Amino acid sequence: MLCKGSEVVVRTLIEQGTSLVYGYPGGMVVDIYDALWHHRTEIRHVLTAHEQGAAHAADGYARATGNVGVCIATSGPGATNLVTGIATAYLDSVPMVIITGNVPQENIGTDAFQEIDITGITLPITKHNYFVSDATRLASVIREAFALAQSGRPGPVLVDVTKNAQEEEVEWEQLPPLPRTRPKRHYHRSELVAAAEAINASSRPYVYFGGGATSCSAEKQIMALADAIDAPIGCSLMGISAIPSHHPRFLGMEGMHGHLASTLAMLESDCLIALGVRFNDRATGNRAKFKQGTTIIHIDADVSELDKNTEDTFAIVGDLKQTLQELLPLVRHRARPNWSEFVEGLRAHEEQVADRREGLTPQNALRALNELIEDDACVVADVGQHQMWAAQTLTFTKPRTFVTSGGLGTMGFGLGAAIGAAMGTGRRAVLVIGDGGFYMCLNELATAVAERVPLVILIMNNSVLGMVRQWQTLFYEKRYSATTFTEGQTDFVAVAQAFGANGARANSLDELEEALQNAFAAKGPFVVDCKIDRDELVLPMMPPGGTLDDVFFRVGE
Amino acid sequence: MFRRRQFNISSLTVSETESPEFSRITVLFDGDDRAKRQLKSQLYKLPDIQVVSELDREQTVNCELLLVKLANSDPSSRNDILDAAGAFDAKVMDYTRDTIILQLVGESRLIDNFIDLMRDYTILEICRTGVVSLQRGSAVMRNLAEQ
Numbered sequence: 001m002l003c004k005g006s007e008v009v010v011r012t013l014i015e016q017g018t019s020l021v022y023g024y025p026g027g028m029v030v031d032i033y034d035a036l037w038h039h040r041t042e043i044r045h046v047l048t049a050h051e052q053g054a055a056h057a058a059d060g061y062a063r064a065t066g067n068v069g070v071c072i073a074t075s076g077p078g079a080t081n082l083v084t085g086i087a088t089a090y091l092d093s094v095p096m097v098i099i100t101g102n103v104p105q106e107n108i109g110t111d112a113f114q115e116i117d118i119t120g121i122t123l124p125i126t127k128h129n130y131f132v133s134d135a136t137r138l139a140s141v142i143r144e145a146f147a148l149a150q151s152g153r154p155g156p157v158l159v160d161v162t163k164n165a166q167e168e169e170v171e172w173e174q175l176p177p178l179p180r181t182r183p184k185r186h187y188h189r190s191e192l193v194a195a196a197e198a199i200n201a202s203s204r205p206y207v208y209f210g211g212g213a214t215s216c217s218a219e220k221q222i223m224a225l226a227d228a229i230d231a232p233i234g235c236s237l238m239g240i241s242a243i244p245s246h247h248p249r250f251l252g253m254e255g256m257h258g259h260l261a262s263t264l265a266m267l268e269s270d271c272l273i274a275l276g277v278r279f280n281d282r283a284t285g286n287r288a289k290f291k292q293g294t295t296i297i298h299i300d301a302d303v304s305e306l307d308k309n310t311e312d313t314f315a316i317v318g319d320l321k322q323t324l325q326e327l328l329p330l331v332r333h334r335a336r337p338n339w340s341e342f343v344e345g346l347r348a349h350e351e352q353v354a355d356r357r358e359g360l361t362p363q364n365a366l367r368a369l370n371e372l373i374e375d376d377a378c379v380v381a382d383v384g385q386h387q388m389w390a391a392q393t394l395t396f397t398k399p400r401t402f403v404t405s406g407g408l409g410t411m412g413f414g415l416g417a418a419i420g421a422a423m424g425t426g427r428r429a430v431l432v433i434g435d436g437g438f439y440m441c442l443n444e445l446a447t448a449v450a451e452r453v454p455l456v457i458l459i460m461n462n463s464v465l466g467m468v469r470q471w472q473t474l475f476y477e478k479r480y481s482a483t484t485f486t487e488g489q490t491d492f493v494a495v496a497q498a499f500g501a502n503g504a505r506a507n508s509l510d511e512l513e514e515a516l517q518n519a520f521a522a523k524g525p526f527v528v529d530c531k532i533d534r535d536e537l538v539l540p541m542m543p544p545g546g547t548l549d550d551v552f553f554r555v556g557e
Numbered sequence: 558m559f560r561r562r563q564f565n566i567s568s569l570t571v572s573e574t575e576s577p578e579f580s581r582i583t584v585l586f587d588g589d590d591r592a593k594r595q596l597k598s599q600l601y602k603l604p605d606i607q608v609v610s611e612l613d614r615e616q617t618v619n620c621e622l623l624l625v626k627l628a629n630s631d632p633s634s635r636n637d638i639l640d641a642a643g644a645f646d647a648k649v650m651d652y653t654r655d656t657i658i659l660q661l662v663g664e665s666r667l668i669d670n671f672i673d674l675m676r677d678y679t680i681l682e683i684c685r686t687g688v689v690s691l692q693r694g695s696a697v698m699r700n701l702a703e704q
Contacts, residue, residue: 124561127604128604302602304602306598307591307594307595
């Protein structure tokens with residue numbers, strides 16, 4: 001059929017399975033918004049307060065559902081406001097398609113009103129991007145964008161469409177969505193056999209997984225491998241929720257603020273089996289000194305991650321699930337009683353040094369929250385101390401129920417992402433956020449209220465930028481430069497109410513429990529402003545640039 | 558990508574090819590095997606990249622073009638400049654009372670040596686194209702892409 005380019009954009013989004021988009025209109029996408037109006041029964045558009053919120057919402061939607069998240073913004077500032085959101089998705093390998101408008105082709109390059117080179121700006125933070133000034137290319141480019149966003153290692157893809165391309169009329173024909181391609185298999189079977197032999201020969205294997213476990217749906221295979229070789233399991237921040245927290249082999253997150261047992265088991269292991277994980281510096285500490293001389297078996301969909309941050313003994317490129325299915329029959333099932341006993345010792349030690357203070361500590365606040373979180377509910381954590389406490393304390397039973405900005409560490413990610421996660425799953429989502437992060441995204445309360453999104457928002461409010469303050473406490477002789485707010489300067493409950501949401505304040509554990517009860521009974525967004533002491537630290541901690549040996553779990557004494 | 562990931566490249570040339578569908582980028586890169594593997598795999602992540610081929614110096618025809626503008630106002634050095642140019646087979650592209658432009662085509666090392674020699678005179682401007690290379694024999698990069 002003959003239709004306008006803007007129609008082609010919307011029809012192709014629908015064809016590719018998109019039923020929900022986030023965005024913000026403007027002069028150079030007004031044609032696309034007109035097409036969205038015509039198709040409003042097939043595709044729902046959610047207006048956010050800010051384009052950054054739209055990008056985070058599309059990202060949260062994608063992380064919680066596994067589907068491609070889509071957002072739309074106009075040229076110039078609309079497009080640049082997306083940048084942090086796109087980079088967040090890129091660093092955490094989240095499949096997204098971003099549509100931006102641009103000025104008509106004849107004005108490109110003239111610094112026209114609201115013209116910006118968004119494909120230039122987003123080149124290093126997208127898997128790929130396209131500049132389309134000819135309507136005949138639109139459908140094929142958008143189809144390609146969807147295929148690319150989901151293939152191999154997922155990521156964001158941006159399509160910049162000039163105004164004239166939206167206005168031109170072209171032929172469009174519906175096609176079936178392209179199938180998602182699995183990462184190509186690049187390894188030879190002999191490499192897998194050699195890796196299996198190394199595993200069989202090891203006496204202290206440690207299974208370590210990251211976000212790739214979820215994007216390849218390899219959770220079962222990971223547990224099966226650990227069972228077969230009697231190994232403990234640890235994960236990176238991005239791996240949390242892929243396997244149940246209560247799994248007997250699971251030691252939790254490893255790294256700068258990881259679980260003590262998990263980090264120490266990694267330190268002691270003689271064979272590190274790294275699955276869909278990229279050895280970020282927050283996980284390894286000093287890269288040059290990380291696990292020197294240990295056998296590292298590294299399996300990832302992205303060849304460029306292999307041998308990048310570590311010296312891998314075996315670097316195997318492939319889809320995690322398929323590769324593990326092939327590896328499993330090659331490893332010898334055997335118990336490693338000495339190793340298991342050692343790991344149990346680490347676990348007991350961790351238990352012994354665990355924070356058991358009473359009252360409204362960060363851990364107790366999160367335990368109270370944990371009691372009320374439904375199994376299917378998605379928990380979003382913003383960035384900072386609360387994020388690490390949440391990663392350490394909350395428990396999960398289903399994949400894709402913990403969403404956080406790991407790679408980029410984007411403060412202000414939380415509220416947008418939580419809106420996307422709740423709308424994507426059709427269930428109440430929980431947001432854990434600091435007061436600093438909440439200042440960055442509280443405008444999206446407007447979106448949550450307008451869309452009646454069921455959200456429990458727990459602000460862990462310590463009136464400081466706690467994570468930076470922690471570094472200042474430990475490494476900068478308590479010079480608290482620009483990290484202290486005036487206590488009580490903002491009444492977050494009144495802010496919530498002003499937006500049309502509900503809220504309650506908690507200054508004690510009892511008050512928190514009551515506030516959370518009310519929050520989980522509410523229909524729309526509910527803000528719980530929970531007071532946390534500003535001198536609380538995230539422990540254990542591996543000092544920046546340190547090694548696994550340098551982890552400490554106590555300060556002072 | 559080269560800058561962002563801090564790959565140490567000393568020359569980069571983008572050129573047309575036998576096919577309007579492809580451009581050819583020739584990069585001179587200095588690094589160990591691990592850095593080389595990393596460079597290749599990062600390049601392969603870019604959807605526009607069809608094929609990356611590592612060229613072995615011995616099995617490749619490499620050349621570069623140099624234009625150099627020298628001061629020519631001192632009559633006593635004019636013949637020396639022309640002699641040196643002749644020794645390297647450099648061509649005189651422009652000759653005035655004040656300046657001379659020489660063109661030299663050859664391997665980078667030859668060009669380095671020639672520039673070094675020219676430092677005896679007054680170099681006003683240098684422009685080098687960067688290296689272009691083709692593998693000797695029947696090897697064709699596009700065939701690799703099609704595989």
